[in-house]
Amino acid sequence: MYRVAVIPGDGIGPEVIDGAVRVLKAVTGRVRFEYYEGGVDVFQECGSPIREEDLEEIRRSDAVLFGATTTPFDLPGYRSLILTLRKELGLYANLRIIPDLRTGREIVIVRENSEGLYFGIGAVVNGRAVDVRLITREGAERIARFAVEQAKARGSFITFVHKANVLTGDKFFRRIVREVAGEEGVEVRDAIIDSFTIKLVRNPWEHGVILSENLFGDILSDLATVHAGSIGIVPSGNYGDGIALFEPVHGSAPDIAGKGIANPIGAILSGAMLLDYLGLDGSLIRAAVRGYVVNGELTPDMGGRARTEDVVRGIIGEIEDLLSMDEVWRDEIRLSRLESDISRMAG
Ligand SMILES: NC(=O)c1ccc[n+]([C@@H]2O[C@H](COP(=O)([O-])OP(=O)(O)OC[C@H]3O[C@@H](n4cnc5c(N)ncnc54)[C@H](O)[C@@H]3O)[C@@H](O)[C@H]2O)c1
Numbered sequence: 001m002y003r004v005a006v007i008p009g010d011g012i013g014p015e016v017i018d019g020a021v022r023v024l025k026a027v028t029g030r031v032r033f034e035y036y037e038g039g040v041d042v043f044q045e046c047g048s049p050i051r052e053e054d055l056e057e058i059r060r061s062d063a064v065l066f067g068a069t070t071t072p073f074d075l076p077g078y079r080s081l082i083l084t085l086r087k088e089l090g091l092y093a094n095l096r097i098i099p100d101l102r103t104g105r106e107i108v109i110v111r112e113n114s115e116g117l118y119f120g121i122g123a124v125v126n127g128r129a130v131d132v133r134l135i136t137r138e139g140a141e142r143i144a145r146f147a148v149e150q151a152k153a154r155g156s157f158i159t160f161v162h163k164a165n166v167l168t169g170d171k172f173f174r175r176i177v178r179e180v181a182g183e184e185g186v187e188v189r190d191a192i193i194d195s196f197t198i199k200l201v202r203n204p205w206e207h208g209v210i211l212s213e214n215l216f217g218d219i220l221s222d223l224a225t226v227h228a229g230s231i232g233i234v235p236s237g238n239y240g241d242g243i244a245l246f247e248p249v250h251g252s253a254p255d256i257a258g259k260g261i262a263n264p265i266g267a268i269l270s271g272a273m274l275l276d277y278l279g280l281d282g283s284l285i286r287a288a289v290r291g292y293v294v295n296g297e298l299t300p301d302m303g304g305r306a307r308t309e310d311v312v313r314g315i316i317g318e319i320e321d322l323l324s325m326d327e328v329w330r331d332e333i334r335l336s337r338l339e340s341d342i343s344r345m346a347g
């Protein structure tokens with residue numbers, strides 16, 4: 001039995017995570033879900049967005065499923081929960097897969113997740129504000145290795161997006177990416193961040209594996225979601241050397257929170273990535289989502305009139321249909337339910 005720590009967060013986080021967990025339960029009985037709170041309320045109680053004892057439990061889990069939290073602009077000492085978790089769990093690589101669900105094409109973005117301007121050193125002194133943009137050799141090498149693996153797995157190349165014509169850190173980062181990729185025989189193409197935004201708008205599917213530092217990767221990945229039809233359907237995985245965390249790319253969307261219309265597909269596809277990570281295979285979920293999107297009513301962000309609940313039920317219905325049709329999946333699910341019953345009986 002795998003232990004998955006679930007952190008729904010606030011805003012639409014709990015709404016989409018509820019759907020993702022129900023979909024995961026429909027495809028596997030081999031996961032136990034354990035819920036944790038986090039965010040501003042926890043910070044006000046204990047000075048950290050996540051309780052220390054919860055963090056210890058989360059570290060002992062096999063993976064994390066995360067929703068989203070709201071980050072106030074003016075709360076002294078507060079650092080967002082997701083940035084805190086990325087740092088505490090050593091999640092240095094953020095893989096964001098922007099799907100075109102109708103054609104099967106993808107935009108693949110590898111975002112350095114622990115350094116750059118998000119490292120966390122900043123201060124205002126004597127009327128001057130400074131944020132340090134940190135790039136280390138160790139950080140650049142490990143994210144370059146991660147991107148190389150992604151490129152090799154896809155038989156593709158890397159587009160390294162930077163501002164090396166201006167920034168010292170990016171000149172350094174670029175040299176290291178070329179060294180690491182060169183050793184593995186993976187091609188690296190240069191792209192300068194500002195003009196690359198035009199290419200990402202015009203020819204989104206032609207850039208192999210897009211690799212960038214933290215802030216550029218954050219912005220590029222939100223921009224790229226436009227090609228998926230909505231940010232609400234884009235999943236991501238945060239990886240390190242230990243545990244991994246899966247989350248939709250979107251935030252807490254306060255403008256639609258509580259209305260029951262959040263698109264749950266990004267969270268559901270993050271659940272599929274989580275299953276892949278556990279070695280349980282997320283392809284049944286992906287097939288069900290593709291099947292649903294072709295015929296089913298979508299949420300308003302994608303021009304439809306469906307509610308979150310309709311989409312979750314529709315995808316679970318697709319899963320049930322696929323299971324009734326497909327021998328292999330049916331046997332796999334039966335086996336996983338059997339294993340779960342045995343492990344429950346064993347205590
Ligand atoms: N991982 C995280 O916890 C995370 C990530 C990004 C932003 N945030 C936080 O979320 C809050 C809101 O940020 P924002 O407005 O810049 O970004 P956002 O992603 O929350 O929302 C941007 C726009 O996309 C829409 N949207 C997002 N997800 C959707 C979904 N699943 N279905 C339908 N529409 C969806 C929203 O309604 C909004 O119009 C901020 O406090 C920010 O700090 C948190």
Ligand SMILES: O=C(O)C[C@@H](O)C(=O)O
Pocket residue numbers: 082083218249
């Ligand atoms: O700034 C962040 O990293 C939070 C959010 O914007 C994200 O994309 O994960």
Ligand SMILES: [Mg+2]
Pocket residue numbers: 218219222249
């Ligand atoms: Mg972002």
